[in-house]
Amino acid sequence: MSGHEDFDGQVMGDKTYQQALVLMDQQDPLAEKTAAFEVPRDLVYLDGNSLGCLPLAAKQRAREVVEQQWGQDLIKSWNLHQWIDLPVSAGEKIARLIGAAPGQTICCDSVSVNLFKLLSAALAMQTGRHVVVSQQGNFPTDLYMVQGLVRQLGGDRCCLQRVDDDDIGSALTDDVAVLLLSHVNFRSGALYDMQAITAQAQARGILVIWDLAHSAGVLPVQLDACNVDFAVGCGYKYLNGGPGAPAFLYVASRHQSQARQPLSGWMGHLAPFDFDHDYEPAPGVAGFLSGTPPVISMSILDAALDVFADVDIRQLRRKSLALAGVFLQAVEQSPRLSGLCLLSPADEAQRGAQLAYRHPHAFAICQALIAHGVIADFRAPDILRVGFSPLYLRFADVGRSVEVLTRIMQEDLWRDPAYAVRHKVT
Numbered sequence: 281m282s283g284h285e286d287f288d289g290q291v292m293g294d295k296t297y298q299q300a301l302v303l304m305d306q307q308d309p310l311a312e313k314t315a316a317f318e319v320p321r322d323l324v325y326l327d328g329n330s331l332g333c334l335p336l337a338a339k340q341r342a343r344e345v346v347e348q349q350w351g352q353d354l355i356k357s358w359n360l361h362q363w364i365d366l367p368v369s370a371g372e373k374i375a376r377l378i379g380a381a382p383g384q385t386i387c388c389d390s391v392s393v394n395l396f397k398l399l400s401a402a403l404a405m406q407t408g409r410h411v412v413v414s415q416q417g418n419f420p421t422d423l424y425m426v427q428g429l430v431r432q433l434g435g436d437r438c439c440l441q442r443v444d445d446d447d448i449g450s451a452l453t454d455d456v457a458v459l460l461l462s463h464v465n466f467r468s469g470a471l472y473d474m475q476a477i478t479a480q481a482q483a484r485g486i487l488v489i490w491d492l493a494h495s496a497g498v499l500p501v502q503l504d505a506c507n508v509d510f511a512v513g514c515g516y517k518y519l520n521g522g523p524g525a526p527a528f529l530y531v532a533s534r535h536q537s538q539a540r541q542p543l544s545g546w547m548g549h550l551a552p553f554d555f556d557h558d559y560e561p562a563p564g565v566a567g568f569l570s571g572t573p574p575v576i577s578m579s580i581l582d583a584a585l586d587v588f589a590d591v592d593i594r595q596l597r598r599k600s601l602a603l604a605g606v607f608l609q610a611v612e613q614s615p616r617l618s619g620l621c622l623l624s625p626a627d628e629a630q631r632g633a634q635l636a637y638r639h640p641h642a643f644a645i646c647q648a649l650i651a652h653g654v655i656a657d658f659r660a661p662d663i664l665r666v667g668f669s670p671l672y673l674r675f676a677d678v679g680r681s682v683e684v685l686t687r688i689m690q691e692d693l694w695r696d697p698a699y700a701v702r703h704k705v706t
């Protein structure tokens with residue numbers, strides 16, 4: 281890691297600018313939350329939208345669940361340490377963050393698997409309708425899961441229609457069963473109007489599934505108030521649950537007696553430990569569980585969620601927009617960075633907690649950033665993404681990241697052939 285100290289204060293110039301950022305940190309009501317995370321000192325981490333940082337409480341819990349609960353208490357821990365309740369208890373902690381009253385949110389599986397369950401349930405509730413409408417630019421797994429259902433059910437029972445954002449409204453016709461949308465676009469960061477779109481779809485008899493992967497834990501989500509039917513979301517992004525953390529799903533109370541999912545495993549059974557021969561779903565959202573919960577990773581996520589216990593989501597929103605604002609403005613004002621073309625909506629009310637820039641050499645620029653201690657990410661074909669996770673990112677860090685970026689562009693550092701090498705994960 282080469283030192284950024286060398287050019288601290290040189291590229292962005294001005295000491296007063298640095299001081300302004302330090303002042304913003306001093307006045308930040310969330311500043312002390314940084315101490316709840318392990319953030320490597322020499323890094324500026326702008327990738328919390330892909331993998332959140334490690335909460336110290338999660339680290340502690342990992343040790344506890346492995347050493348004491350598994351190591352010493354073994355199978356007694358299902359009751360003794362409430363392992364069996366984790367899907368519900370972690371689910372309810374998430375519910376608070378997404379505007380869901382109790383009894384509708386459960387922690388389980390991955391976003392992909394949960395989408396399969398919800399899509400199947402929703403399609404079965406819609407007799408005579410077979411079309412699933414989604415965004416053309418939705419996260420691929422969301423579209424892939426629909427494609428899998430098309431193969432399984434046949435085109436007359438399930439068919440995927442991908443539409444551009446501007447055409448969502450006009451695609452909501454009488455043959456549409458389900459509208460599946462990401463709340464925040466994973467590439468551009470564009471934020472969709474959950475309330476308006478949900479109402480518009482429901483007025484035409486369509487059930488709506490929202491994917492909250494890029495909004496849960498970073499901006500206010502009001503599932504109940506927006507009368508949303510179903511939702512899924514991710515545990516390892518803004519919820520900081522760790523790599524491969526379990527995901528969550530939401531089923532509105534009003535649908536719970538009717539909605540049935542096909543992965544009818546024993547953990548979703550009314551009485552798993554009766555070991556009945558026949559499946560009977562548990563009432564409520566618990567019927568959307570399938571197999572045994574991944575106790576270690578769900579415990580870690582459960583501990584990570586406690587970081588949010590005393591946090592006001594509106595405060596998170598305000599800070600992430602302010603952090604992004606600092607980055608955006610600095611890029612706009614730097615002639616060296618004029619090659620970066622903003623893909624995200626310029627209006628902050630219309631975007632989530634990340635910024636995306638197009639550049640023909642985005643991949644190499646991203647690699648150069650990483651080599652110089654600024655972790656951003658790249659999305660094919662030409663997008664540089666920077667995420668502003670408000671729980672642990674400081675304004676001074678954002679200032680430093682723009683300095684590094686400016687130096688990389690000014691000195692053409694990204695042209696180093698080492699930065700062209702592509703690995704499996706980008």
Ligand SMILES: *Cc1c(COP(=O)(O)O)cnc(C)c1O
Nearest residue numbers: 390391392419462466491493514
């Ligand atoms: C990250 C992300 C996912 C991840 O899905 P998994 O099955 O949990 O790996 C799904 N959808 C969106 C929109 C995402 O951003």
